[in-house]
Amino acid sequence: MSSYYSPSALLTDAQKVPCTFTLTVPGLGYLDATPEADLASGTKVSLPLWLGEMLAISQNLSTSSLVKLDFPPALSERVLNALKADPRTVDLRQQAANFYALGIRMLDLFEHEEMGEVLTETFKTRAASIADQAHNPRGALGEGADFLRGLDESERELFKAAHDSSKAVRTWMAEISKK
Amino acid sequence: MALPLPPSLTPQEVAFLCEMELVTIIPRQKLQGLELLGGSTPVLNPPQRSDIPLWLALLLKRQRRANIVPPAWLHPTSLTAILEFETEHSKEAFSPPPKLPPLSDALHATSPPFLPSSTAEAPPDALPYHWLEMGEILLEAAPEDFEEPDHVRRLMRDLREVRMAKLRTGVEVLDAGGGVKMNGVGAMEIAEARAFIGGVIDGLRKIGASREQARREREAEERENGFLGTQDDEDDDMEL
Incomplete structure (x- = not known):
């Protein structure tokens, strides 16, 4: 699914997700700041996505998985409601640097119709403002600064693409007038 | 990202392609037809108008051997009309591209650069594919051949702004299966917007x-559960 060579996919893998252990694991207490103890079942631990995902979907002999995966705080109900109210005012970068990538991974794991819709709407609405900001030379310094600081990694790439191409056209126009 | 160039044509490349378009000139000196790889150019006989490729016209213009006649759509009145159409009558869509010639001509030429869309006889009410770069190049190379170069320049700028804003707002209506109508969008505008729209x-x-994926699985399940008659093979082909 995710590209092996893509840095943003790697960074998404490293995002922490809350996991609840459903079994007692001997000697794993250091994960919960209690070294040399057993990790009791029911403990909540934040694990990187790659580890939590593997533990959650792999099943042992008794056909119950080792941990139960929860939604990370970046995709909590509170954030989704804020996005529904106004996508432009939410600081996505503060939630997660690779917000959409994380959302896509969670959508792969969970059936969550509503989250998919909210993410799609958010992406579209924000993309339109990103394009406006990228074409407006003063946008990055003036009132748009707060919005631009809150862009997640994929949105920054979009901004860069839009900005670079409009800059290329402007450069070309300046070039022909020099000749 | 090994390649430093974006995955589309750069403005320089688009402008290079535009130089193949035919423009009308009024020569000031006689010139025999040139036998070139792309065909021969007409004999230039002042003061008869002739249609030659833009690159040759620019060369002759620079040597003061010819004057360029701007295409009809580059006159202030037609640009004003197109701008009004863009802002008043069709707030969503772009102004339509020039009409194709009747079918008998279309056998030989159906699209620029084989269709003379920037000569003096070009339709005055539509922007051709290379409108932006043609207009900019002509305004820079031959401002004295225009009646009101500054007015034209201002109208071109306005048109560009209006149309780019339309392209940008177009992404809001996009959906996984939806689309934006891009009829009449010029080459330079596509080159400028491609990276962003593709990314979105x-x-x-x-x-x-x-x-x-979930939808596909559901459909496959429904199909197996007895809707064999309405099986849709096209859907399977789309799977990657």
């Missing part, structure tokens, strides 16, 4: 991928 569509596709 790719992002939407990634977000919608798992939902799409």
Whole structure:
């Protein structure tokens, strides 16, 4: 699914997700700041996505998985409601640097119709403002600064693409007038 | 990202392609037809007008051997009319491209640069594919051949702004399966907007991928449960 060579996919893998252990694991207490103890079942631990995902979907002999995966705080109900109210005012970068990538991974794991819709709407609405900001030379310094600081990694790439191409056209126009 | 260039034509490349378009000139000196790889150019006989490729016209203009006649759509009145159409009558869509010639001509030429869309006889009410670069190049190379170069320049700028804003707002109506109508969008505008629009569509596709997968599975299940008669093979071909 995710590209092996893509840095943003790697960074998404490293995002922490809350996991609840459903079994007692001997000697794993250091994960919960209690070294040399057993990790009791029911403990909540934040694990990187790659580890939590593997533990959650792999099943042992008794056909119950080792941990139960929860939604990370970046995709909590509170954030989704804020996005529904106004996508432009939410600081996505503060939630997660690779917000959409994380959302896509969670959508792969969970059936969550509503989250998919909210993410799609958010992406579209924000993309339109990103394009406006990228074409407006003063946008990055003036009132748009707060919005631009809150862009997640994929949105920054979009901004860069839009900005670079409009800059290329402007450069070309300046070039022909020099000749 | 090994390649430093974006995955589309750069403005310089688009402008290079535009130089193949035919423009009308009024020669000031006689010139025999040139036998070139792309065909021969007409004999230039002042003061008869002739249609020659833009690159040759620019060369002759620079040597003061010819004057360029701006195409009809580059006159202030037609630009004003097109601008009004863009802002008043069709707030969503772009102004339509020039009409194709009747079918008998279309056998030989159906699209620029084989269709003379920037000569003096070009239709005055439509922007051709290379409007932006043609207009900019002509305004820079031959401002004295225009009646009101500054007015034309201002109208061109306005048109560009209006149309780019339309392209940008177009992404808001995009959906995983939806589309934006881009009839009449020029080459330079596509080159400018391609990276952004492509990025948005790719992002939407990634977000919608798992939902799409679920939908496919559901449909496959329904099909197996007895809707064999309405089996749709096209859908299977689309799977990657």
